[in-house]
Amino acid sequence: MIISNREEELSQLGSSSTTYSYSYDPKLLETFENAHQENDYWVTLNADEFTSLCPITNQPDFGTLIINYIPHIKMVESKSLKLYLFSFINNGEFHEDVVNKIGKDLVALMKPKYLEVIGLFYPRGNISIHPTFSYNNGENYYQELEKHRFFNRNLNPQRIG
């Protein structure tokens, strides 16, 4: 098991003052080293307070984001993820775009073995949109995993509680 000096890796967690950015800023994201690289394991991050704006009307949108990933070397630190997700507050984003944008930012940050981002957005005009982004690192095992999860998407339709 590898445990690097996490206090040196992270600047936001445990900081006595936190600055909230109200414009999209992927530089807020921070990582720490995966101490269990010999194992494949799932990490799920639920963000129930995600909000952004409709890029056309400027009306606010709300939703839950579910991030599932299998880490490789780097893992996203959750406070930095919180600050990053808050930074969308004044950003105009279609639901489909923002889920893909977050997925791509997390892939660029962590280079995980597998990652998916699911957006469960509140209804607008009686219609709720639930896009899913997924990524695999190109290894056959994770390609098969992504294919399996892609083909089986929405066999159990989700509802926001």
Place this chain on the structure above:
Amino acid sequence: MKLTKVTIQKNSTIEYSSKELLFLAKSGQPYRGSLHIYFISKGETFDLLTFKKYITSLRSVTLNAEDIAYTIYKKIDDAIDSKKLGVIVDLTSRGGIQQRISFGKKFKPVVKSNIFQV
């Protein structure tokens, strides 16, 4: 942001709810919560489009959490004449602590099991 008055029947009991309340804490961190409003009409209510715009305008307003129910109560009370006005705000947890703030008439809000329930 002014609430536009709408003339309606007297003595209707009116409840409005929204799960989409957002305003800023003094720290800068957004607060999220559900808003519940209750009153009995004295012949008027407010236009919901202007009310939605008012709620949306709170996204950039900084408040102590404990003042949010009064702030919304005052906005409504200044705009329309009503009886037994009450406002409840249920905030999502911060640091493991859940807050419910209320001002005015006590009432039991209608709570739906999920946002798809009509």
